[in-house]
Amino acid sequence: MIQDIAPHKLDNAFRKAEPQAGNYVFTFRGTKPLFIMGGDTVKLPTFEDLPGGFEKNKDKAVYLFSIDEEPVFLILARDFAGDIASDMKFDFLEKVYNIKEGWVPIAAFTANHLNHWYEEHHFCGCCGSVTVFSDTERAKVCPECGNIQYPRISPVIMAAITDGERLLCTRYTGRSYKGIALIAGFVEIGETLEEAMQREVMEEVGLNIKEIKYYGSQPWGLSDSIIAGFFAYLDGSDKFRLDETELEDAAWLTREELPPLVDNVSITAAMIEDFRLGKF
Ligand SMILES: [Zn+2]
Structure with missing residues (x-):
């Protein structure tokens, strides 16, 4: 990765x-x-x-x-x-x-x-004054009101949903990346990573999931985020419906139908490849 x-x-x-x-x-x-x-x-x-x-x-x-x-x-x-x-x-x-x-x-x-x-963060979010660089830590400090602002990292969940030998693969709508993707989304305030998984999967494809297992994580500065990847089993019907504002397409692909690893950069590719090789 x-x-x-x-x-x-x-x-x-x-x-x-x-x-x-x-x-x-x-x-x-x-x-x-x-x-x-x-x-x-x-x-x-x-x-x-x-x-x-x-x-x-x-x-x-x-x-x-x-x-x-x-x-x-x-x-x-x-x-x-x-x-x-x-x-x-x-x-x-x-x-x-x-x-x-x-x-x-x-x-x-x-x-x-x-x-x-x-x-x-050139300006203070509290009083609007111009902030200065802290001498002691990675932060912007307001010389007027003392407000300290630290770098913001937005958590994202990545969901690999499996059903026996099949993995739910998607394609994003309106993004430059056109390869196979998984379901992903930003974590909302007040929810756990597991709740974010269940909500995003329901919102994007209308499926229930169970037995959510942590896979690994990846810093992703392109979207100011940290991505937490999880595998989960399908729970109930495999009939999905797409949120077309997010997804252009989705399909259940067997391990044999998945293409070999195309990049060694993203956690998405690592998760798909590990499923293809039978590790999950
Ligand atoms: Zn201030």
Whole structure:
């Protein structure tokens, strides 16, 4: 999965890191990071690649996390100035899959998550004053009222519903991803993950489930979320009805009918593959 980057490690502990000219730096336009484009290859920029170079950018850098011992930084869009070089481009986040270093996708997704949160918390949610960066933790602090805002992570459940040798597979409506999917949805306030499973499955396909078993989890910075995956058995009728605002199609597929693993990035693909191989 995207977070499996051994022997590398993403160290998310907050620290006061001084940027160096050769450190990688993310900057975004919306959810599009700045890349150096080179034919089939894509690279992440360092401070030296940015307009104005290291000197013009080092004081604007926000520490994100480290990959192994190397700190990685962010420059917020409001602090980014100058024209980018002709071989640089703000492009879709998914371009990170064209970068050969295996740690880049989880780093870029997590950078996107933090960038989105920092952009949304420029002002205090209580009194509207401009917030400042905390010196001691990953937080934005209001100098007027003392309100402290921490990064927000939205929990999502992912449901693999099985009926003997069959798995309920879906296709999403209106998303760029057109492959096989499972049922997924954000957890609502006041419910458990298991209740979110039952509600989402009922809402999206009208089925009852039982014996909900935890599978694993995955940080997914594309949607500011943490995805918790579960297997569950069908309980009762297998006749589904689609919520067509969410799903374009659904089908019960046997293990033999499931295609082999198409990506090794998502928890969805990992769950489908483990079912195909008979592990669940
Ligand atoms: Zn305030």
